[in-house]
Amino acid sequence: MTLSxxxxxxxxxxxxxxxxxxxACHVSQPSLSVAVRKLEDELGVxxxxxxxGEISVTxxxxxVIAQARQVLSEAEQLRNVAAQSQDPMVGPLRLGAIYTIAxxxxxxxxxxxxxxxxxxxxxxxxxxxxxxxxxxKQGDLDVIIVSLPFEEPxxxxxxxxxxxxxxxxxxxxxxxxxxxxxxxxxxxxxxxxLGAGHCFRDxxxxxxxxxxxxxxxxxxxxxxxxxxxxxxIRHMVASGMGVTILPCTxxxxxxxxxRLLAVRRFEEPVPSxxxxxxxxxxxxxxxxxxxxxxxxxQTPLTCVDFIRPGDGDG
Numbered sequence: 001m002t003l004s005x006x007x008x009x010x011x012x013x014x015x016x017x018x019x020x021x022x023x024a025c026h027v028s029q030p031s032l033s034v035a036v037r038k039l040e041d042e043l044g045v046x047x048x049x050x051x052x053g054e055i056s057v058t059x060x061x062x063x064v065i066a067q068a069r070q071v072l073s074e075a076e077q078l079r080n081v082a083a084q085s086q087d088p089m090v091g092p093l094r095l096g097a098i099y100t101i102a103x104x105x106x107x108x109x110x111x112x113x114x115x116x117x118x119x120x121x122x123x124x125x126x127x128x129x130x131x132x133x134x135x136x137k138q139g140d141l142d143v144i145i146v147s148l149p150f151e152e153p154x155x156x157x158x159x160x161x162x163x164x165x166x167x168x169x170x171x172x173x174x175x176x177x178x179x180x181x182x183x184x185x186x187x188x189x190x191x192x193x194l195g196a197g198h199c200f201r202d203x204x205x206x207x208x209x210x211x212x213x214x215x216x217x218x219x220x221x222x223x224x225x226x227x228x229x230x231x232x233i234r235h236m237v238a239s240g241m242g243v244t245i246l247p248c249t250x251x252x253x254x255x256x257x258x259r260l261l262a263v264r265r266f267e268e269p270v271p272s273x274x275x276x277x278x279x280x281x282x283x284x285x286x287x288x289x290x291x292x293x294x295x296x297x298q299t300p301l302t303c304v305d306f307i308r309p310g311d312g313d314g
Contacts, residue, residue: 005039006068013065073139088285094123096132096144100200104249113295143279165271176262183208190242195226207271
């Protein structure tokens with residue numbers, strides 16, 4: 001068997017389709033199909049059940065595919081070890097980041113990292129924490145930026161910074177007349193949250209259980225609304241649809257006049273999240289991870305300037 005055959009089999013398992021797997025591997029479908037069949041013949045087991053337009057992995061195939069992922073990961077580490085013997089700061093670094101961090105950190109981080117490691121470009125993936133976890137374990141990513149807690153055997157985590165949450169309201173909202181707001185006050189409003197699967201949604205609800213609500217029989221309690229991204233939610237708030245709770249780097253008050261959007265600190269204890277790096281303990285380029293960490297620490301990550309009542313219109 002060859003690494004290419006294992007790679008093709010893993011691609012079919014991920015795509016559940018021979019055509020899409022061939023596209024992902026940049027080979028023709030007949031070539032991929034022949035290679036997978038050859039692998040099945042050599043192993044003496046059927047890896048996939050083939051139906052009309054449907055592909056499923058057999059129980060034996062699940063075990064083989066899991067082992068194939070490990071073999072491919074080890075092969076990639078061999079390449080990394082060889083590259084490290086030349087210079088660990090040369091060559092791409094595959095970086096993953098969750099959706100609620102990447103758009104706000106990366107534009108500031110990349111210039112700083114480029115100064116520190118000009119020959120280490122980033123291959124970037126934004127995704128959910130659960131997906132980044134799997135991609136990191138499988139060796140598809142080298143290092144990820146996530147929010148704690150994050151625990152996984154064989155994975156090292158290192159905290160980077162704490163980011164406070166802020167309340168974001170329409171500029172005409174009565175709470176915008178105050179310097180600070182309380183979480184419980186936000187819970188009484190029509191609250192815009194991310195959909196299920198986003199860890200930031202879970203963090204908000206953990207710190208504010210009252211924010212998990214539905215409409216009462218008499219309609220006295222506003223319902224929550226969901227947005228697909230923090231950007232979408234902020235735009236909805238500016239339009240007057242409701243209020244929201246955001247990481248301070250995502251508040252984006254500078255993009256709207258004060259009459260449309262107001263950002264307010266929370267009263268003590270201020271809710272926050274801890275952002276961290278995570279990478280495999282056996283990753284052979286620790287110098288690259290350290291360069292990334294140092295670049296993040298030097299990145300001018302500033303939260304929004306809080307516009308207080310009575311300040312001029314932005």
